[in-house]
Every structure is written in C-alpha cells, then in structure tokens.
Amino acid sequence: AQTVTQSQPEMSVQEAETVTLSCTYDTSENNYYLFWYKQPPSRQMILVIRQEAYKQQNATENRFSVNFQKAAKSFSLKISDSQLGDTAMYFCAFIPFNTDKLIFGTGTRLQVFP
Amino acid sequence: DAGVIQSPRHEVTEMGQEVTLRCKPISGHDYLFWYRQTMMRGLELLIYFNNNVPIDDSGMPEDRFSAKMPNASFSTLKIQPSEPRDSAVYFCASSLLGARTEAFFGQGTRLTVV
Numbered sequence: 427a428q429t430v431t432q433s434q435p436e437m438s439v440q441e442a443e444t445v446t447l448s449c450t451y452d453t454s455e456n457n458y459y460l461f462w463y464k465q466p467p468s469r470q471m472i473l474v475i476r477q478e479a480y481k482q483q484n485a486t487e488n489r490f491s492v493n494f495q496k497a498a499k500s501f502s503l504k505i506s507d508s509q510l511g512d513t514a515m516y517f518c519a520f521i522p523f524n525t526d527k528l529i530f531g532t533g534t535r536l537q538v539f540p
Numbered sequence: 541d542a543g544v545i546q547s548p549r550h551e552v553t554e555m556g557q558e559v560t561l562r563c564k565p566i567s568g569h570d571y572l573f574w575y576r577q578t579m580m581r582g583l584e585l586l587i588y589f590n591n592n593v594p595i596d597d598s599g600m601p602e603d604r605f606s607a608k609m610p611n612a613s614f615s616t617l618k619i620q621p622s623e624p625r626d627s628a629v630y631f632c633a634s635s636l637l638g639a640r641t642e643a644f645f646g647q648g649t650r651l652t653v654v
Binding site (some may be wrong): 468469516525528 | 573634642
C-alpha cells in the first residue's frame with residue numbers, strides 16, 4: 427500500500443525564522459508526483475509546491491523549498507522567513523504517475539508566533 | 541474566475557435525512573474530485589470525474605453515498621439516509637489536467653448529522 431507519513435503533528439516557529447516540515451512516503455513506483463498543500467483556518471486547501479519525481483532539482487516557490495531525497499523517500503518542506511500568514515495545517519501528498527488519486531498525509535499544524 | 545464554489549458552507553441535519561452537497565468547478569477544468577476530511581481518517585478521495593464521467597468511485601464508503609455530474613459546471617454529492625458517522629468536512633476540487641497538476645479546492649461543506 428502507498429502511504430504518506432508526517433511525523434510532526436504540531437510545529438511552531440517565530441516570525442522571520444526558518445522551519446522544516448518532514449514527510450516520508452512509501453511506494454514501489456518509480457514515477458510519481460509530490461505536493462505540499464496548505465490549509466489555513468479558512469479551510470480552503472491551497473497548493474504550496476509540487477515536485478516531479480523524475481526531476482532531481484528541488485522545487486522552490488519564493489520562501490518555500492523542498493528537500494527531495496528519492497532514495498530515502500523523503501520530501502521535506504522548508505519555509506524561510508516565516509510569516510504570520512503561514513500559520514496553517516500543511517499536508518504532504520503523493521500521487522503515482524498513472525493515476526489521479528492523491529494520497530494525503532495526516533498533516534502538520536504550524537503556528538507562527540510574532 | 542471565482543474559484544471552486546461549494547454550497548452550503550454548513551449543514552446540520554437529522555439522522556435519516558437526505559443531504560445534498562453542491563459544487564461548481566472552475567470553468568474549463570476537466571477534472572472534479574470529491575474529498576472527505578475527518579479527524580480520524582484525514583483526507584480521503586471519495587470519487588472523481590473526468591469530462592463529467594465518473595472514473596473512480598472506490599472511495600465512496602457505502603451505497604448511501606452517490607455523486608453526479610450532469611454537466612461541466614455542476615456536481616452533487618448525496619447521502620441518503622445520513623448517519624452521525626457521516627459528519628465531516630466535504631471538499632470539492634477541480635483541476636485542468638488531473639490531480640497530477642494543481643487541484644483547486646472549494647472552501648468545503650461542514651456536515652453535522654445529529
């Protein structure tokens with residue numbers, strides 16, 4: 427079975443600091459996609475960043491970057507210069523190349539303090 | 541575009557009643573997904589459509605659940621009869637080229653069955 431594990435239920439960080447959220451996944455597939463989605467208190471899920479497994483270069487989106495370690499099946503999210511608006515639940519998600527079924531982790535609740 | 545629109549935002553109903561959740565996807569998106577979010581099970585894919593055709597409904601928990609997409613701009617998720625264990629937040633999402641690309645989520649419907 428394909429699974430996504432987020433081992434940190436809660437994290438906190440001070441504004442302007444850097445925080446890293448962990449994610450590991452289990453699959454026998456070689457081609458797949460990985461995502462980080464953010465769910466703020468408004469409840470609406472928003473895509474933060476996307477990584478294609480066949481690309482060795484780590485994806486970046488402004489203050490958000492990933493550390494993708496394919497052999498270790500690890501996909502961590504680094505948030506630099508944290509802002510109060512980053513306070514949210516963050517979900518790691520995985521999808522095999524030939525399907526449209528996203529598999530989500532259990533989420534990490536991030537609190538950014540002033 | 542106004543994004544994915546779900547209605548109602550909140551629904552409280554009595555056990556045994558029929559509940560209908562509604563979704564309007566982003567115009568031009570060929571894929572529509574229904575998810576359920578609970579504390580116990582996290583985010584689960586219930587069913588998804590491609591070009592109004594149901595592709596995979598293996599996540600639909602029971603025959604009490606049904607989903608339709610009569611046209612490209614409207615979908616419904618119906619629960620009949622509803623049970624307290626159906627209480628959850630139900631999300632609709634749409635995407636242009638499937639879940640491997642960015643999925644745009646609605647704000648969800650919080651369903652409470654008493």
